[in-house]
Amino acid sequence: MSILTNPLYRPLFEILKSARNGIVYGGKLRFSHALVINLLYRSGPMLPRLKSVLEATKNHAEVLAAFAIIYKTCILILRQDNFLGEKNIGLIKFISGCFGSWIVYSQHFPIFHSGITHQITLYCFSRVVIALGKIILDNYLSCQQPKFRNSHGDLIKYRDLNNQQQKKLKNIIYNKSWKYFAVIVWGFVMFIYHFQPQYLQSSLRHSMAYIYDVELDNWSNWRDFLGLF
Structure with a gap:
């Protein structure tokens, strides 16, 4: 049995997979949007504009990946019997979403764009x-x-x-x-x-x-x- 198919490591790989998907989705979405905006509506040398596109792409990917990691990790912890358990999955996802947003989206911490x-x-x-x-x-x-x-x-x-x-x-x-x-x-x-x-x-x-x-x-x-x- 490989480490990828081992049930013991399944939760960890689910977290990593969510983070990976957040990076890919955020990168694709922001890159195309920023590229169009910079090419059509901004002027100046091309190199700084392309750097701006890449920076915006990186920032967007970081936000989605960070939230995915925190959200999935909170679910993994809270669904343990010592906390809320499997029966309260709806409440668990709500709390996990709030906590992830508090870290990533609420701007309490000057980490993300x-x-x-x-x-x-x-x-x-x-x-x-x-x-x-x-x-x-x-x-x-x-x-x-x-x-x-x-x-x-x-x-x-x-x-x-x-x-x-x-x-x-x-x-x-x-x-x-x-x-x-x-x-x-x-x-x-x-x-x-x-x-x-x-x-x-x-x-x-x-x-x-x-x-x-x-x-x-x-x-x-x-x-x-x-x-x-």
Whole structure:
């Protein structure tokens, strides 16, 4: 039996595998993003710009790998019988996520790149809000059993709908809620950008200035207007 297939070392290799995957995913994601941003929107010598791309890639990979190591290690420790045990796996993952975030994402420790941890956390926040909305909706439909009108105009309870009808109904509600969510978010974004732009994230603020503050630009010919050099 090799060390890789030995059950005794399985938890350790799971931690290392998660860290490896975090490095690969973070590297691929940040490299492509940083490369495009540097090539399209920044000027200057090419070598410093490429160094900036590699630095951003390294920082992103470090963040994902570090969180993976801490998270998986906490799970390994807390699921032991001396702590919370196997029966509390949901609580264990919540605590592990909080502890890993306290070390990596909360910026309590000046170890990891604050801009990257900020971006990742905001990205996750939007997904958490949408997921929680769907969870609340599903529980409401299952517990309250509201009535809906079918194609014939008859009232029918949620539990009396077949699986396809329930899925279709949920998709309709999801789509409508997303429309209102998008309207409110972008309304607030443009409102805050107009009155107090300094409170928005720097990358968002800069991209909005580039796209929307065109009244500040001057151009005398088509070359200037199209940004051709």
